[in-house]
Amino acid sequence: MPELSQLTPDEGSITMFTTEWCGYCTRLKGQLKRDGVPFTEIDLEDSPEHVAFVEHVNGGNRTVPTVVFPDGTAATNPSLAEVRARLAS
Template identity: 35%
Template sequence: MGEIVLYSANWCGDCRRAKAWLREHEVPFTEVDVEHDDAARDRAVEIAGGRRNIPVLVLPDGRVLVEPTNTELADALAPGA
């Protein structure tokens, strides 16, 4: 599996939870901080279909998860998902 791109901010509790889940399950990801980067924030909103919620995760196959629960992360990253 390729690497996930995670759009997040340090103040975001859901972002911290998602990062902790990914680390716990040894899923590689690249974090993009939307708090101090206007272009990254705009890109995250665009990817999320206009939603301003974070985290926004772009999976290696192009699927996008917006503010996913741990269960949604597990389901999306399960083998064969």
């Protein structure tokens, strides 16, 4: 499992774990792009080495989208408003 420090994004951006078939992921990606929020996307189907990390931060569940913030915290299926608020703090 990759270390959190390897997945923590730079200030002002997020790391988002997704899958191709996830409608919530598609919605959040579109909102982030429209709002100009920089993000790095990691598709779990293309990067299975990250599955254990997502399960770890989600109590054993492989839930997407999972977002990692610059302060090292994570959120599952956050709203655009939550992402903006957490990046601003």
